[in-house]
Amino acid sequence: MSIGPKPPRQSRLPDAASEARLLELRREAEQRGMVTSAGAKPAGAPFPQASPEAGYYGMPLLKKPGWSWEVPVYFFVGGAAGAAAVIGAMANWTGADKRLVRDARWVASLGGPISTGLLISDLGRPARFLNMLRVFKVQSPMSVGAWTLSAFASASAASAFAEAVDRRFGGLMPVRVLGNAAEALAASTGVVMSSYTGVLIGATVIPVWNENVRTLPLHFAASGVGSAVSVLELMGHDDSTALNTLGIGAAAYEAYEGLHIETHPTAANEPLRAGVSGWVTRSGGVLSGPVPLLLRLAALSTRGETARNFRRAAAMSTLVGSFITRVAWIMAGHASSKDYRLPLERGGAKQRQELPPRSRQQEKELLPRERPDKPHGISK
Amino acid sequence: MSPVTAFLTDSTICIGCKACEVACKEWNGIKADGLEFSGFSYDNTGAVGHSTWRHVKFVEQGPVIGLGGNALEFPAWGFSSDVCKHCEVAGCLEACPTGSIVRTEFGGVYIQPDVCNGCAYCVVACPFGVVERNQSDGRAFKCTFCYDRQKVGLTPACATACPTESIKFGEISELRETAQARVEALHERGVEDARIYDPRDSSVGGTHSIFILRGDPRTYNLPPQPRVPGEYMSAGWTSAAIAAGAMLAGALIAFLGDSRR
Numbered sequence: 001m002s003i004g005p006k007p008p009r010q011s012r013l014p015d016a017a018s019e020a021r022l023l024e025l026r027r028e029a030e031q032r033g034m035v036t037s038a039g040a041k042p043a044g045a046p047f048p049q050a051s052p053e054a055g056y057y058g059m060p061l062l063k064k065p066g067w068s069w070e071v072p073v074y075f076f077v078g079g080a081a082g083a084a085a086v087i088g089a090m091a092n093w094t095g096a097d098k099r100l101v102r103d104a105r106w107v108a109s110l111g112g113p114i115s116t117g118l119l120i121s122d123l124g125r126p127a128r129f130l131n132m133l134r135v136f137k138v139q140s141p142m143s144v145g146a147w148t149l150s151a152f153a154s155a156s157a158a159s160a161f162a163e164a165v166d167r168r169f170g171g172l173m174p175v176r177v178l179g180n181a182a183e184a185l186a187a188s189t190g191v192v193m194s195s196y197t198g199v200l201i202g203a204t205v206i207p208v209w210n211e212n213v214r215t216l217p218l219h220f221a222a223s224g225v226g227s228a229v230s231v232l233e234l235m236g237h238d239d240s241t242a243l244n245t246l247g248i249g250a251a252a253y254e255a256y257e258g259l260h261i262e263t264h265p266t267a268a269n270e271p272l273r274a275g276v277s278g279w280v281t282r283s284g285g286v287l288s289g290p291v292p293l294l295l296r297l298a299a300l301s302t303r304g305e306t307a308r309n310f311r312r313a314a315a316m317s318t319l320v321g322s323f324i325t326r327v328a329w330i331m332a333g334h335a336s337s338k339d340y341r342l343p344l345e346r347g348g349a350k351q352r353q354e355l356p357p358r359s360r361q362q363e364k365e366l367l368p369r370e371r372p373d374k375p376h377g378i379s380k
Numbered sequence: 381m382s383p384v385t386a387f388l389t390d391s392t393i394c395i396g397c398k399a400c401e402v403a404c405k406e407w408n409g410i411k412a413d414g415l416e417f418s419g420f421s422y423d424n425t426g427a428v429g430h431s432t433w434r435h436v437k438f439v440e441q442g443p444v445i446g447l448g449g450n451a452l453e454f455p456a457w458g459f460s461s462d463v464c465k466h467c468e469v470a471g472c473l474e475a476c477p478t479g480s481i482v483r484t485e486f487g488g489v490y491i492q493p494d495v496c497n498g499c500a501y502c503v504v505a506c507p508f509g510v511v512e513r514n515q516s517d518g519r520a521f522k523c524t525f526c527y528d529r530q531k532v533g534l535t536p537a538c539a540t541a542c543p544t545e546s547i548k549f550g551e552i553s554e555l556r557e558t559a560q561a562r563v564e565a566l567h568e569r570g571v572e573d574a575r576i577y578d579p580r581d582s583s584v585g586g587t588h589s590i591f592i593l594r595g596d597p598r599t600y601n602l603p604p605q606p607r608v609p610g611e612y613m614s615a616g617w618t619s620a621a622i623a624a625g626a627m628l629a630g631a632l633i634a635f636l637g638d639s640r641r
């Protein structure tokens with residue numbers, strides 16, 4: 001219930017203050033063409049106007065990415081599976097422990113079909129997935145990715161299958177040769193699986209993504225290596241020194257990436273530092289960067305069960321952090337697509353940094369508006 | 381050989397009747413978007429999208445003396461019919477992994493609805509925010525440049541319905557000349573802020589939808605320097621190659637350095 005205004009005073013004697021106030025109102029009206037005061041402003045005022053600074057009523061210029069939850073999950077699973085294939089291959093070639101080779105092959109081969117399933121279910125027309133393999137276009141990271149995924153899923157499955165046959169029937173030469181060939185193919189497509197997703201989102205028109213196109217593939221690859229190492233550690237390989245070394249490398253890069261974001265406060269990077277997407281980005285960064293880095297270093301200087309505990313904690317933190325990081329980038333992309341200001345800036349990404357920073361007041365006035373959500377009618 | 385065609389949308393003679401919007405929806409059989417009040421001038425549509433392929437922008441500006449056409453004391457009120465730009469270098473076409481998006485013999489950019497599998501990658505590749513995925517149908521949609529009508533020698537629906545010939549349709553080089561002549565004539569008549577919008581010096585390399593606007597194109601949500609994703613490709617793949625090398629080398633070194641291998 002709203003409380004009405006106080007009843008007006010019955011009568012009043014003019015004094016210096018009251019007359020000065022009336023003159024002040026008169027001056028304001030003369031100078032500005034209107035008087036702005038609560039009550040004199042209708043709801044919603046000032047009415048939006050189109051202008052070079054505010055664009056078309058502040059409506060988003062770009063369309064928001066149409067992807068749903070499957071895509072960040074795919075980035076996470078595909079990245080980890082690709083890195084697992086690399087780890088498996090290297091462990092095999094350097095003659096590391098057989099169990100590690102086998103488990104890495106299995107992680108990779110499980111990641112293949114899960115990734116494919118996720119990618120297919122994100123399609124608007126899943127039944128037409130095979131249309132992805134109608135053509136091969138180097139200029140389209142999505143096309144490169146679809147082909148890479150197909151090759152990776154087949155090769156990693158073949159290598160895991162060869163592993164199983166080999167173990168069951170013991171040391172068959174042709175099986176082992178085929179398995180190793182498949183493993184080599186899985187590793188070489190695996191590196192693409194882990195890194196191409198960075199190009200996939202980096203080479204787009206979404207400002208926060210293309211601003212970071214130089215670091216995204218490295219960032220995603222490090223994230224993938226971190227999670228592959230962590231999965232293998234949680235499967236019981238928490239005594240492998242090699243895995244800890246790799247984990248340290250990945251966590252160090254992730255820590256650097258977080259630092260890079262925090263020290264590059266460009267307008268395009270805003271969604272990585274402000275708002276909900278900013279906090280999600282930060283928590284993902286901390287959990288996959290500094291936290292596992294410290295835990296893994298602690299594991300280096302301890303031994304036995306303590307070291308294992310440190311590493312298991314690092315592994316869990318990395319997995320959660322890596323997952324959150326993928327979600328964060330998609331969220332940041334959504335936030336970025338709503339900001340009409342960046343694509344309207346002359347020169348785009350290259351000149352963005354040189355623009356003078358906006359004042360708080362300007363920021364508030366130029367706040368992007370939501371496009372009124374339309375119900376999605378079926379075309380045709 | 382079929383002629384290479386284009387739209388020339390002359391905002392200075394647009395009267396904001398939305399005949400083009402209606403004609404487009406009717407010819408292409410697109411459903412209505414529903415009724416929402418946006419509060420932005422007479423525009424409740426907002427922007428082009430999967431269910432709006434022509435969209436009339438109602439540009440209300442602060443009172444600038446002489447801008448807006450009517451009497452001096454009225455605020456400026458401009459109209460401009462927006463559409464897919466049918467870019468010379470089209471981000472959507474390059475991004476499409478299925479080859480569903482093609483360039484037609486008329487120079488337009490066309491999504492083959494029977495091939496599109498709805499991956500939505502074109503959506504983040506369009507620097508003009510044109511193409512969009514219809515979430516219930518699953519596929520991406522945008523202006524077809526009335527490919528069906530052009531094939532039988534007809535003018536696109538919007539240009540046919542436009543009562544003031546604000547939307548002109550024709551051979552692209554002729555329309556570029558028409559646009560030049562029109563802008564010069566407007567300048568002579570004192571409409572000094574008239575200009576052509578056809579970003580030929582950007583990575584889009586020009587469009588098949590040329591506009592004549594008054595004032596800054598940003599007022600119409602038209603980017604002064606549209607950038608196609610292709611610009612970022614080499615930086616991205618270089619980084620991916622470094623990442624691949626680092627992964628292989630890192631894993632190799634880690635295992636070689638592990639004494640208990």
Ligand code: SF4
Nearest residue numbers: 464465466467472506
């Ligand atoms: S404006 Fe967008 S949808 Fe139209 S051709 Fe260019 S990139 Fe494609």
